[in-house]
Amino acid sequence: MSSLTEKDRPIVQLLLNAGTCPRCILRFCSVGSQMLYRHPYKDLMKVLKEFLKNNPEKEDTVCFDVVDPPCKRIRLEHPEEGPEDLNHNGALQQNPQVNDENTAVEDSAVKVCNVCLGILQEFCEADFVKKVCQKVNSADYQFTSFVFSVSLPPQLSVRERAAWLVLKQEMRNLGLSLSKDDIVQLKEAYKWIIHPQLSEELGVPADGKVLFEVSVVFAHPETDEECHFLATACPDCFKPAKNKQSVFTRMAVIKALEKIKEEDFLKHFPCPPSSPKNLCVALEIQCNNGAVFVAGRYNKYSRNLPQTPWIIDGERKLESSVEELISEHLMTEFRADSFNFSSSGREDVDVRTLGNGRPFAIELVNPRRIHFTAEEMKGLQQTINTSSDKIQVRDLQLVTREAIGRMKEGEEEKTKTYSALIWTDKAIQKEDIAFLDDIKELKLDQKTPLRVLHRRPLAVRCRIIHTMRSEYIDEHHFRLHLKTQAGTYIKEFVHGDFGRTKPNIGSLLNRTADILELDVESVDVDWPPTL
């Protein structure tokens, strides 16, 4: 059990007089026992005052055995009422409460701590915990553990420094030491107190590794300008902000505090810090779930469907898209904010994808629901497949973020097979195209096709056609099956793209050739796992 000893007396004395709350005092005394911070405010105050009253000559250890349970409500009286009642933008307000007359407390008015501005006071109490949990429950997320993250106003760092400086001076005068390293950080102490309460109320543990995050942003407008003196002392720490946001970010303030000389600090900032009139305000309580990933393979049976929405000048040129047809249902089931669709390569609007289909992965951002059984995923797949005949999906499953890498690998390295319907201007006979079947590992030099030059740089790509198989149809038509290296432009191989793809079917057959239809027969990537 941790205890306060004689060397802590001057710290307790100085801070208590300055208007620092008991928990902050414990922090500066380097008290490391989490349990102690959870004791009710009143009790901690009582114990500290008793500690001070006791005879300094006796061996002093303060015992923190108190009877009251940790969750007892503490009431703070606000000297000022009125402005805090206003609730303009959902800011969390603490209702002014009258001190319970039945509770015999020495000081009926509790000052807002001059170091933590109320974070380790009001915002550790059951009322606030309840408000946070209400927000979480109403947001209706599915989660098995949570991370609670807190954003504190930057002036807290300034006030912390001010308190420490004055303590350091006092301790030096008394010939005692004060180590900065053992002082408990405010955020850490706050989490010690609030995590167990949140856990209990939400019914799940806190887990640092988990993706479900509850975040609170605190602000203290009354003292926002306290950081400004740092800008004159260390101007290069404060770069102009990109948005209209304040230039005094937490990072910038901490950096400036590291640089500023003690004398300069003492000149510009009251040490110890002054007592504020108001508590901090909790500006926002937000919930966010980490993204989940759904993978599968899709077939495309329409020759009139783009992969992504085709919108020009705000006008949709073609109805729907592969990604929308697949993602629509996932968005509904997972209740996500948005999605990111990616696939192992793409096909043009007028190209079908047959065979096993093309691997794809969808990132669902901030999903409310994250757990799905294999059965449920099968059901989802069914729903997607019955809703459209233009696309079909298979092997629909949840995957990790790392697994996406395997899909993109496939895009560069693996082979694809195609089937092309080809027209020629001059007549052909069966014999004229038979030789194509014997060509293996045909090397192509493909300049960036004209049709994509507006969005791709000019370059020459060397690509290989591994094998071909022809099927004669009539004097001006034949079907060609090809197995090619990833990244080969098939259409350009057929019509030659103004001679910019060499060799091409036209040059091989000594005719003008054109492609009438193209199908992807297979995408030779063995991911995601077949179900």
Added chain:
Amino acid sequence: MAAATRGGAERYFTRWYKPDVKGRPCEDFCVLQHSNRRVICVITLAEAHPLLQSGKTIKSINYQISANCSRLQNKVSGKSKRVWLFAQFLTELAPLCRISSTDGEEYTIYSCIRGRLIEVNENILSNPTILQEKPSTEGYIAVVLPKFEESKSVTQGLLTQKEYEEVLLKRLNSSS
């Protein structure tokens, strides 16, 4: 003369014409404009051009159009999307190349549109007959990318297929 539905690489291009460039009779050019949003244009010789008439043999093709400027040294490499900024910018009457024939004539090929030069056709340097055999496809002269803001206005100074056919008809009538 009526253009049948062209198959092959030209299928997605619209044909625009610029006849009698710089007042030189029958030196007509055909600009193929792609149907994409950001229109890529391919500069070619129109069928009426003297170089494409029977009996003409090409002696040389030169992309060095002045002491300081060679269309072959166009800077368009690199992966940056802004790479086109370094490409040579062309106005309508910017010369692309000079072609001389064995009968002593010299012809200048002009850009006909405003935009950035993407590439000139090096295949015709090694094989000039392609220019005459397939002027609208493998024998193209250059590829030009108009400025995004000028995409719609780039063909303003050019004639449609129909308008060009009327010009050809007039020529035929006036020569008879």
